[in-house]
Amino acid sequence: MPFAVYVLGLMIFSMTTSEFMVAGMMSSLSQEFGVSIAAIGYLISAYAAGMIVGGPLLTVGLLRVPRKKAFLALALVFLAGQTLGALATSYEMMMVARIVTGVSSAASFGVSLAISFTLVRPEVLGRAASIVLGGLMVATAIGLPAAMVFDQHFGWRASFWAVVVLVLFAGVLGQIAIPTSPRPESASFREELAAFRNGKLWAAYATSMLVIGATFAGFSYFSPILSELSGFGASMIPLLLGIYGVATVIGNIVTGRFADRYVMSILTIGLVTLTVALAAFGLFVHSRAVAMVAVIAVGLAGVTMNPAMTTRITRVAGTGPLVTTVHGSVISLGVVAGSSLGGLAIDTGLGLASPLWVGALLAVLGLLSLLPVLPGKSKRAGRG
Numbered sequence: 001m002p003f004a005v006y007v008l009g010l011m012i013f014s015m016t017t018s019e020f021m022v023a024g025m026m027s028s029l030s031q032e033f034g035v036s037i038a039a040i041g042y043l044i045s046a047y048a049a050g051m052i053v054g055g056p057l058l059t060v061g062l063l064r065v066p067r068k069k070a071f072l073a074l075a076l077v078f079l080a081g082q083t084l085g086a087l088a089t090s091y092e093m094m095m096v097a098r099i100v101t102g103v104s105s106a107a108s109f110g111v112s113l114a115i116s117f118t119l120v121r122p123e124v125l126g127r128a129a130s131i132v133l134g135g136l137m138v139a140t141a142i143g144l145p146a147a148m149v150f151d152q153h154f155g156w157r158a159s160f161w162a163v164v165v166l167v168l169f170a171g172v173l174g175q176i177a178i179p180t181s182p183r184p185e186s187a188s189f190r191e192e193l194a195a196f197r198n199g200k201l202w203a204a205y206a207t208s209m210l211v212i213g214a215t216f217a218g219f220s221y222f223s224p225i226l227s228e229l230s231g232f233g234a235s236m237i238p239l240l241l242g243i244y245g246v247a248t249v250i251g252n253i254v255t256g257r258f259a260d261r262y263v264m265s266i267l268t269i270g271l272v273t274l275t276v277a278l279a280a281f282g283l284f285v286h287s288r289a290v291a292m293v294a295v296i297a298v299g300l301a302g303v304t305m306n307p308a309m310t311t312r313i314t315r316v317a318g319t320g321p322l323v324t325t326v327h328g329s330v331i332s333l334g335v336v337a338g339s340s341l342g343g344l345a346i347d348t349g350l351g352l353a354s355p356l357w358v359g360a361l362l363a364v365l366g367l368l369s370l371l372p373v374l375p376g377k378s379k380r381a382g383r384g
Helices: 003-024 026-033 037-061 067-087 091-119 122-154 156-177 189-197 199-219 222-228 236-258 263-283 288-301 303-317 321-347 354-370 374-383
Strands: none
Touching: 003 026, 003 037, 003 067, 003 091, 003 122, 003 156, 003 222, 003 236, 026 037, 026 091, 026 156, 026 222, 037 091, 037 321, 067 091, 067 156, 091 122, 091 321, 122 156, 122 236, 122 303, 189 199, 189 321, 199 263, 199 288, 199 303, 199 321, 199 354, 222 236, 222 288, 236 263, 236 288, 236 303, 263 288, 263 303, 263 354, 288 303, 303 321, 321 354
């Protein structure tokens, strides 16, 4: 496997750490900017909203740009946004920084995958993709807890600067390791747009959005819930979120192995597990034991359904860049919906545990979105 593929994975790890780390330093940012915990949750939504806009638009805009040049340009834009966040003196500045980093991060995912596919033989494309996207899972297992430790010992700005250094390092390695590529050929947008007339594609998109929305409704507020309601000390929160991250890595490995054969079974079992875990957490939020089990269960069954969701999309509508990019935007929309609805529930006075119930409700809706498919599961599992 070429070294450049690992460099691309490092860039995704760095950017995803930036995306998630706000969830682990909500209290620090709330005190810094004089806003509520729910308002800090909206910073997570802003990042995801930037991804929703940035994914399709920048992917289309960069189709005629050599991929290495596009990769480096996106890294530079992200670097500027992350630096603005590290220097932010107001909530508004931080909001702008999160949008800029979200927009550039979305396009970086697509460009990084495209580059990795040109560097390896056709028979190992899946392995290359798993290394690049593995940066996302490792960010939850290592990046997020590390950012929280930096926050606790050196302040939240140190966490932002650490990501700046990581992105700069990955960009320099990319300049050295990624070979210069010719200008890519333009894609056939007419053929790709035809895929969006397929109702099954939109049904699959809906399930993906609800899966991610349910996960992030709870995950976005795990840190304050675990510390203020479950009674864990501040030093334990990074460890718990690290365990959550390890669970996502394990779940991703298992799901990826079976996604090709059991797409609908994985989605059904995963959504049932997600519903039960979030509801149990909400019911017994003051129990440390239940909280720990619930955090692990959400890690195993939440974002780890991504391989099955992606497989379903490709079987329904193919592997065209526009279809897969819009799927990424739909997933980001789930992040926005989940974290925003969780924050809204807190703001309306339903309590700090209310995002867990919001997540459970979204998971139930996700199960309902599968009902039109499940009766014919045995015949249509292969087609998603």
